[in-house]
Amino acid sequence: MINLLRAIRFTFxxxxVLGxxxxxxxxxxxxxxxxxxxxGSLMKAGREIVGSYLIAAPYKGPEWFAPRPxxxxxxxxxxxxxxxxxxxPALLQEVQANMRDVLKANxxxxxxxxxxxxxxxxxxGLDPDIEFQDALDQIPRIAKATGMSEAWLRHLVESHVIEPRLGLYGVPMVNVNELNHALAQARKGNGS
Amino acid sequence: MTFSGVLAITLVLAVTVALAVPLGRYMYQVFDGEQVPFDRVFRPFERVLYCVTGIRPEVEMDWKAYLRALMLSNAAMGVFAYVILRIQAWLPLNPAHIGPMPPYLAFNTAVSFLTNTNWQNYAGEQSLSYLSQMIAITFLQFTSAATGIAACIAFLRGMRSRQANALGNFWVDLTRALLRVLLPLAFVWSIALMALGVPETLGGYVTVHVLGGGTQIIPRGPVATLEAIKQLGTNGGGFFNANSAHPFEDPNVWTCMLEIWAMSLIPTAFVFTAARFLNAPKLGWVLCAFLTALVFLGALVVYHAEAAGNPLLAKLGIHGPNMEGKEVRFGIPLTSTFVAVTTAYTTGAVNAMHDSLMPLGGMVPLVLMMLNCVFGGDGAGMLNILMFFIITVFICGLMVGRTPEFFGKKIESREVKLATAAMLVHPFVILIPTAIAMATPAGRSSIANPSLHGFSEVLYAFTSAAANNGSAFAGLNGNTPFYNLMLGLVMLFGRYISIIAMIAIAGSLAAKNIVPVSEGTLRADTFSFGAVFVAIVLIVGALTFFPYVALGPIGESLQLALRS
Structure with missing residues (x-):
């Protein structure tokens, strides 16, 4: 009985302390x-919060860098x-559908x-990063949809690339939220 | 598979060992009680806690009293967490207005965190208030690890004492594990995680209008503090549904490495602590070398399978690693290391969805949990290692025709019977429930993937629950009354039967005299004995589980080879 009482006191x-x-x-x-x-690494456009840098947002439309499915x-x-x-079979169907979408968009x-x-x-389901090459592959589409030059977009991607740490850990990649945030800023700067 | 990938895996595991050696020494000093470092810092806090809870630290307990205190403390904590989960809707710190957890699910969740399993039949961001994440989840993540540590320390004390009954004081061991080992480490880790991008806030979820149009809810919460003890305590229950794959729980490769080190730190340190208690310094290096080699091997198999990619997708033109259920930022080598470490050390956190691993990649975590003593969880893993050591000593003793000795203690029929019971519980609570689940509609209806993989999902679930791991082939819908109850019971048996058996063994070993080392002693702290130990673990594991692994991942792998 003393033990039980002690157990309850210890729990509280x-x-x-710990909880x-x-x-x-x-x-x-x-x-x-x-x-x-x-x-939460919140991302702002002006004074408004538009997401978190770490959480992939649904970027629909050809003018944005698309995150992973x-x-x-x-x-x-x-x-x-x-x-x-x-x-x-569900995986095969899903990948085939995604391939159709990617090929149609690009x-x-x-x-x-x-x-x-x-x-x-x-x-x-919220992976904010895409591989460096995947970002480059999307440039022709974005250039066509926004009228921005491919050279500028390429420069944008290259300036945001995250290289493998210590040369060993990770793959060259870019954060889609950072890229799209920069795109939005640039578009605002152009007044369009 | 590349050389740099293998090097990446090697370096991560090497850092674990480098960190574990000094911690092993520190833990020995903490529980040995003589010359405890930082005693002046911790003692006043302990005094307050003893005073508040009515603990008399000078009282020595025999094995029955120790066990009674352990079981009662765990019962009180489990009920406490269950009640919190049931009434969370009416408690403060619930910015997302989350309702009470239903009874079956709350039972499963409370048991899961109490037993250091952290199997989750719920999604954290949708089912738990901030207060529940803190005072039910984070709290049990501390105490379940500390309970395992205390149980193992009691066993080691029993090994050291001569013709005595005392194993120490459970409350003192629990308090020391909490205040002197887990809390300081968790504090350091949580601040490092925050600095690297993990959120830690009471600010509620934010609803935003995203740049591409539409809205998104950004969930937040006290994540970093939970994440630190989730890993250090070999718990593995994440704040969010996606666990360590969620960018908020594990935002980059640095946090990923920190999390791998956190979950491997204490169990690796424990082999060195145990070696000091057993007065066999070489034992620490023997165990560390063999077990780290097994983890390394496991990581390599996963790395090989995942880097090769899915041959069925290659037919569609998709070449490259299997990225289904993986995150870009970690890369395949680090992801593979995490998969092997989280199951070897029975943590159960995931940074990739194990259900979507290639068949042989998914076999590795399953096998590591079936062996259940490749380091294992905090304290509980070392107890399993010691249990298999007793079995090994017994078998070796039979082979050379001598009374088996275990670090100076004679192993007799009572110890062997108890150790065998502890060993057999594990396959028993995996295989019988798996068979029941496969034979009943209630068990089969939760399966998500067709064919042999569906069987793997069920087998994985019960293996994970029995090993107190908590990772899942998450396609399986576990949130049904059938699985909530069955998995809850398996977790309880998997955890407490072996703890009870091992503390009973400690009680009988403590009462024996220590036989001095002589010419005729079979020394257990050598690399050759270590090799026999590993061989016995693997043979017992293979004899018990091979048919089931063949029906699951091996069969699926053959199907894949035939179809491509």
Missing amino acids: ASAF LLYPLFGCLIGWLLFPFSSQ SAVNYNGDGSGGSNDAPTS PSLSAQNISPSMVESSAS
Whole structure:
């Protein structure tokens, strides 16, 4: 009986320390030291919040850099992947549908040079990054839709590339939110 | 597969070992009780906690008292978490206005986090309030790891004592594991994660108009503090549904490495702690070398399978790695390392969807969980290693015709019976429920993928629950009364039966005298004994599980080869 009472007292005391003090102190530190990242790396256009740099938004329309396919339709409130097995007919159908979309949107591409990451869904459904080459592949389409020069767009992509860390970890990639944010700013600058 | 990819995997694992050696020494000092570093810093906090909770730290417990305290504390914590989940809708810190969790799901969730499993039949961003994430989830992620650590320390104390009954004081061990090991590490890790981009805020979800038109909800919350203990405590239950694949939980390769190191740190350190307790310094290096080699091998198999890509998609013209269910930012080598580490160390966090791994890539996590002692979780993993050590010593003793000795303690029928019971529970609670699920409509109706992969989903679920891992072939819909109950029970049996058996063994070993080392002693802290140990683990694992692995991933792999 004494043991049970002690177990209950210990539960409340440790829940207070570990379940309240620790995370609340963490929030305080985050707010003081890392005001940008601790609040979710929010992306602003002017004074309005237009998303988070880390969460892929649904960029529909040919004038934007498209993120990877999402099994949850970029639902920020419901992350997840397709969970399709490699042998599943559903996976084949999904990839074929994605290939059709990509080829239709980017006539300059052929099936042989589409990279897997642009037709296979991401794990979170919110992957904000695309491979460097995938960004370059989208340039002709965006140039046509926006009237911006391909050289400028290429420069934009190159200036945002994230190289593998230590030369070992990751692939050369770009964040679509950063690219599209820069596109939006440039368009505003042109007054169009 | 490239050389730089293999190098990338090697370096990550090497850093784990480098960090684990000093931590192993520190943990020994903390629980040994003599010359404890930073004693002046921690002692006042402990005193306050002892005073508030009525703990008398000087009381020594025998194995029954230790076990009673352990079970009662866990029962109280489980009920507490269950109640919080059921009434979260009416508690503060619920900016997204999330309703109460239904009873079956709340039972499964409370048991899951209590047993260090962290199997999740819910999506965090839709089903939990901020308060639940903090005071139910984060809290249990601390205490379940600390419970495992305390149980293992009690066993090691039993190994060291001579003809005595005392295993230490459970409350003291629990408090020390929490305040002197887990909390400081979690604090450091959470700040590092915040600095690298993981959110930590009580600010609610933000609804935004995105640039491309339309709206999107950006969920937030106290993520970094949960993420730190989720990994350090070998828990694995994420804040969001996508777990460590979610860009908020794991935004870049640096956080990915930090998370890999966090989940491998304490179990790796534990082999060095145990070696000190057993007074066999070489044992730490023997175990570390063999087990790290197994993790490395597992990571390589995943890396090979995933980098080669899906041959069915290659027929459509898509060449390159299998990117279904993976994130671009990690790259295949780091993703593969995470897959192997999260299952070897029974964490269960995922940074890629295991259901979408290639058949052989998905076999690796399954096999590592079936073996259940390739480092394993905090404390509980070391207990499993010691259990297999007793079995190995017994078999070797039979082979050379001597009474088996285990670091100076004679192993007799009571110990062998208990160790065998602990060993057999694991396959029992995997295979029987899998068979039941496959034989009933309630079990089969949750399967998402057709054919052999569907069987793999069910097998993976019960293996994950029994190993207290928590990762999933997530296509399986686990949120049904059938799976909520079955998986909940499997998690309970998988966790507590082996803890009970091992503490009972500790009790009987503590009462024995220590036989001095002589010419005739079979030394267990050598590389040759380590090789026998690994061989026995693999043989027992293969004999038990091979038919089921053949029906699942191996069969699927053959189908894939035939179709392409």
